[in-house]
Amino acid sequence: MKKYKVNTDRPKPASSEILSGKNFEALLQKYNAAPGKIVYKPFWKKSWFIGSGFAAVAALAVTAILIIDKTETIPAESKLPQIVQQANTRTPEQIVAAPLKRQIAPPLSGLNVTYSSYKVKASKGGIVTHSSGSKLYFKPNAFVDPLGNVVTGNVDIHYREFRNPVDIFLSGIPMEYDSAGTTYHLESAGMLELTAFADGKTIYLDPTKPVEVKLASSGKETFNVYEFDTAGGKWVYRGTDKVVQIEQPPVLTDSISGKDRSGVAYIYRGAEWSWEYASFSDLPAEPIKPRKADKLKNRFKVDFIPAEFPELSVYSKAVFEVDEKNNKFDTTAAYHTTWESMTLSKGETEGRYVVTFKKGLTKLKAEVYPVMEGANYESAMDIYNRQYEEYQAAFAQHKKAKEAARLNYEAKVAENEILSEERLKNQANNSTFNEVMRVFTVNRFGIYNCDTPERLPVGGIVKLSCKNHDGGLLTGFSTMYHVDRHRFSLFSYHNSNPVSDFHFNPKSSNLIWAVRDGKLFMADNDQFTKMPVKGKGSIVLKPVEKTFQSAEEMREFFNIPLII
Amino acid sequence: MRSVTIKPPTMEVVSKYHATREDMFRENVLVEEAKKDPARFQVLYNNYYERIFLFVWQRMDDKDVAFDVTSQVFLKAMLNLHKYQFKGVPFASWLYRIAKSEVYTVFRKQQTQRTVNIETAGLRDMADELEEDKYAPYIDALKEAVLELEEEDMQFIEMRFFEKRAFKEIAEILGITENNAKVKTYRLLEKLKRIITGKTKQAKRA
Numbered sequence: 015m016k017k018y019k020v021n022t023d024r025p026k027p028a029s030s031e032i033l034s035g036k037n038f039e040a041l042l043q044k045y046n047a048a049p050g051k052i053v054y055k056p057f058w059k060k061s062w063f064i065g066s067g068f069a070a071v072a073a074l075a076v077t078a079i080l081i082i083d084k085t086e087t088i089p090a091e092s093k094l095p096q097i098v099q100q101a102n103t104r105t106p107e108q109i110v111a112a113p114l115k116r117q118i119a120p121p122l123s124g125l126n127v128t129y130s131s132y133k134v135k136a137s138k139g140g141i142v143t144h145s146s147g148s149k150l151y152f153k154p155n156a157f158v159d160p161l162g163n164v165v166t167g168n169v170d171i172h173y174r175e176f177r178n179p180v181d182i183f184l185s186g187i188p189m190e191y192d193s194a195g196t197t198y199h200l201e202s203a204g205m206l207e208l209t210a211f212a213d214g215k216t217i218y219l220d221p222t223k224p225v226e227v228k229l230a231s232s233g234k235e236t237f238n239v240y241e242f243d244t245a246g247g248k249w250v251y252r253g254t255d256k257v258v259q260i261e262q263p264p265v266l267t268d269s270i271s272g273k274d275r276s277g278v279a280y281i282y283r284g285a286e287w288s289w290e291y292a293s294f295s296d297l298p299a300e301p302i303k304p305r306k307a308d309k310l311k312n313r314f315k316v317d318f319i320p321a322e323f324p325e326l327s328v329y330s331k332a333v334f335e336v337d338e339k340n341n342k343f344d345t346t347a348a349y350h351t352t353w354e355s356m357t358l359s360k361g362e363t364e365g366r367y368v369v370t371f372k373k374g375l376t377k378l379k380a381e382v383y384p385v386m387e388g389a390n391y392e393s394a395m396d397i398y399n400r401q402y403e404e405y406q407a408a409f410a411q412h413k414k415a416k417e418a419a420r421l422n423y424e425a426k427v428a429e430n431e432i433l434s435e436e437r438l439k440n441q442a443n444n445s446t447f448n449e450v451m452r453v454f455t456v457n458r459f460g461i462y463n464c465d466t467p468e469r470l471p472v473g474g475i476v477k478l479s480c481k482n483h484d485g486g487l488l489t490g491f492s493t494m495y496h497v498d499r500h501r502f503s504l505f506s507y508h509n510s511n512p513v514s515d516f517h518f519n520p521k522s523s524n525l526i527w528a529v530r531d532g533k534l535f536m537a538d539n540d541q542f543t544k545m546p547v548k549g550k551g552s553i554v555l556k557p558v559e560k561t562f563q564s565a566e567e568m569r570e571f572f573n574i575p576l577i578i
Numbered sequence: 579m580r581s582v583t584i585k586p587p588t589m590e591v592v593s594k595y596h597a598t599r600e601d602m603f604r605e606n607v608l609v610e611e612a613k614k615d616p617a618r619f620q621v622l623y624n625n626y627y628e629r630i631f632l633f634v635w636q637r638m639d640d641k642d643v644a645f646d647v648t649s650q651v652f653l654k655a656m657l658n659l660h661k662y663q664f665k666g667v668p669f670a671s672w673l674y675r676i677a678k679s680e681v682y683t684v685f686r687k688q689q690t691q692r693t694v695n696i697e698t699a700g701l702r703d704m705a706d707e708l709e710e711d712k713y714a715p716y717i718d719a720l721k722e723a724v725l726e727l728e729e730e731d732m733q734f735i736e737m738r739f740f741e742k743r744a745f746k747e748i749a750e751i752l753g754i755t756e757n758n759a760k761v762k763t764y765r766l767l768e769k770l771k772r773i774i775t776g777k778t779k780q781a782k783r784a
Contacts, residue, residue, distance in 0.1 A: 023696070
């Protein structure tokens, strides 16, 4: 039986005929009707949330978009425009993009962490410095529209940070994190949200031009970075941040910042500033003395790009002679093969080169050196002598400059030591000495969190009933929020009153919130002082009569420290 | 002094498939958007419909079946989009892989015979690649030799010479390295040369 049915030169259908078969509406209908399709349920309807089937959430795969690159160079500040904050006229509800709304439910209407607005010229990029000290580095032409076209003109950057449990509570962003079937709560070292608009429409980040984030934070430990998967309503691990101590470099005079004429450079390496020699790359390459061709040896002509081999400048008419000291040259293969390519590269020994011939998978290598034939040799020697004199003069000047640089270097080191001592004295009296920047890059807009997944607080586990003022169970609320004032997290318990396993640290300062019909209820630490550490416990949730105008006002009211 | 000559590549391959790194990343933005909102998949559907149809149709005899399979390819793509991870190659390579799988599913389920659409121009290119002018009159022999290839080998010849795909594209569709695709194709050309030579000798003896 024949393996194939054969058509020869069958006419190709016209594009119009092919495109007549297109029907996206029908495809979308099939997709919606398909049993295997992914349905983006709100997180409170998900099986992991309801209780039993943690595994179901794992189905949502999200590609790794965030690039954590510890070695990435911080963009030169001088090359990017500094961006000034604009008056923000949008509310967080207007700013939160539609897909985010599905999984993020701010509990108190009209009260949220406000965004700061920055206007960036898309073609130039820029550095946004937030009031917290955090910095965002946008590269030129980093924004694209939904079709992937580069956005030009002005772009509105909307940015906000969440710096304490009140901020997290008001944002409505869940803090649970599932890993291998276990639910953790993310304990934050800094959380941010970054979005952008052009002409009022949501725009995107070109993933090839990531934004470098330097998030002002505290603590010296490295934290994980998570991105909130807005479709799946869960946090996705993206990598780790890099912690950079905020240290001001010593005060320098303008004349010596950067590379100065004497060859000393002021260089930042890791968390250290130091003086180093600048590279002396302007020393010309020593020319190679021409060599006469040996008629008995194999040789061939190679056209090379002079800029790639400046030391061969006197060899413009050179041929390359094969050095057979180490390897016998296979002349039969070399001269009887139609090679497809030939490359010249520097050899391991000074003045030696390697020629590589290739055809398919066959390779032939030969160690070669340049030689001159006949009159070409004489003229090459003339050029060489002249170039060698120039080289010697340049070398002497270079040596002199290097010595001057050494003396200058030593003077700067001494000066730097004095300045460092002064700085250390200042730091001893400065409370912000331990502040750090958490550095990472993101290549799409969204919500990011420098976190560590933590278990629930330890010390007490009770079956906790939330009661109203008359002693009955308080009904009509879906989530109970627990704040441990010594930790930057927000522990949530959903759809259950009493809560069967309420975890708390009796030695800490605890606070409970719940929202019913848009109204905030609370139970403060005084109710925890008498709480047993096991068995049954209860609290009375009282309505909060005060109306808050800002997250800051609410934080102060509940006496919650800033934490970071 | 003896000289070394370099033979320039012979066959020119023009493909819509080639994408710059930036194009690919931008396309990935569309993919990520489509993951969140299936309606956004339309941009990708519009971009690739014709190319996927032609890929399917090249391997099938019935145009209506090819249309059905093409729809099925995009449906599968939408249903599995959440699994798609950008690996530095164009999104098209993922679609082609789905298309290849769907085509074979149809052959298996409907017991339909695999179709090969041979282009005479493609056979001429093959004869050129064989670097032997004497093969030019033997296009028919070459055609016969091609049809003796097993499916696994046929796809290289088909994609390279009848669909005019670059080695890079072939490699990405088949999930192998570009060099591997090149080596495999040239080995197959040698194999075809041997088949033709063997048949010619047999004919002479007879």
